[in-house]
Amino acid sequence: MFQIESIFEWLFDSETCPLCRLNKPLNEPLCLGCFSDLAKNSTPCPVCAYPLNQPDESCPDCYGEWFHFDRAQSPLTYQFPLRELFQRIKQGKNPEPLFWMSQLLAKQIDLSRFGTQPTLIPIPSHPIDHALRGFNQAEIIAQHLSRYLQLPVDRHSIHKQHRTAHQASLNRAERKANLGSTFCCNQQAPSHVLLIDDIHTTGTTFDRAAEALKAAGTVYIEAISICRTPAQ
Ligand SMILES: [Zn+2]
Numbered sequence: 001m002f003q004i005e006s007i008f009e010w011l012f013d014s015e016t017c018p019l020c021r022l023n024k025p026l027n028e029p030l031c032l033g034c035f036s037d038l039a040k041n042s043t044p045c046p047v048c049a050y051p052l053n054q055p056d057e058s059c060p061d062c063y064g065e066w067f068h069f070d071r072a073q074s075p076l077t078y079q080f081p082l083r084e085l086f087q088r089i090k091q092g093k094n095p096e097p098l099f100w101m102s103q104l105l106a107k108q109i110d111l112s113r114f115g116t117q118p119t120l121i122p123i124p125s126h127p128i129d130h131a132l133r134g135f136n137q138a139e140i141i142a143q144h145l146s147r148y149l150q151l152p153v154d155r156h157s158i159h160k161q162h163r164t165a166h167q168a169s170l171n172r173a174e175r176k177a178n179l180g181s182t183f184c185c186n187q188q189a190p191s192h193v194l195l196i197d198d199i200h201t202t203g204t205t206f207d208r209a210a211e212a213l214k215a216a217g218t219v220y221i222e223a224i225s226i227c228r229t230p231a232q
Pocket residue numbers: 017018019020021022030031032033034035
C-alpha cells in the first residue's frame with residue numbers, strides 16, 4: 001500500500017520534475033518544458049468544458065443537452081502524454097501521476113462562482129472495482145485537491161449501487177443506458193459541490209452523479225476533471 005501522505009510531501013518539496021526528472025521550480029507540479037508540452041483546454045465550453053476552437057463558438061457536444069451539473073471545468077485535453085499516462089494508471093495500478101496532475105488541477109480551478117465553501121465529492125467507484133484496482137482515481141484527486149485548496153472531502157453522501165461496463169467502450173446512447181440510476185445518496189448531500197473525476201468524456205457519469213446529489217439536497221455543482229475528451 002503506497003503512503004499517500006509521504007508521497008505528497010515528497011512531491012510538494014521536490015525539485016525534480018516527475019515526467020523528465022530534470023529540475024523544476026519548487027511548488028510547481030512540473031518543469032516549464034513538460035508543462036508547455038501538455039495540451040491545454042484553452043477555449044472550453046463554459047457549460048461542458050468541451051475544447052472549442054473559438055471561445056464564442058456554439059458547443060457541438062452539449063447543444064440541445066441538459067445536465068444536472070451546473071458547469072464543468074477541465075484544464076487539459078486527453079492527448080499525448082496524458083492519454084498514455086492514464087492508460088498506464090489503469091493498467092499498471094500505479095496512481096503516482098495523479099499526484100502532480102492534481103496539483104496542476106488545483107492551480108487551474110476557478111472557485112469564483114461559489115458564494116460559499118464547496119465540498120469535494122469524488123465520483124464513487126463500485127467496491128469490487130475499487131478492490132480490483134486498489135484505488136479510485138477520483139478519490140485520490142479529491143484528497144490532493146483537499147490539501148491544496150483547503151476544502152473538505154465527502155466520501156459518504158453518494159454511492160455506486162451496481163457495477164457497470166466501462167464507459168470508454170460505449171457510444172453516447174449506450175453510456176446513458178449503462179449508467180441508469182447507478183448512483184444513490186443515503187443522506188443529505190452538501191449544498192455546494194465540486195464533483196471530481198479524472199477524465200470528462202461525454203459528461204454522462206457526471207450527470208448521473210449530479211442527478212443523485214441534487215435529489216439529496218445539493219443546489220450547485222461544478223464538474224471538475226483533469227482532462228476533457230472530444231465526444232465519441
Ligand atoms: Zn519535466
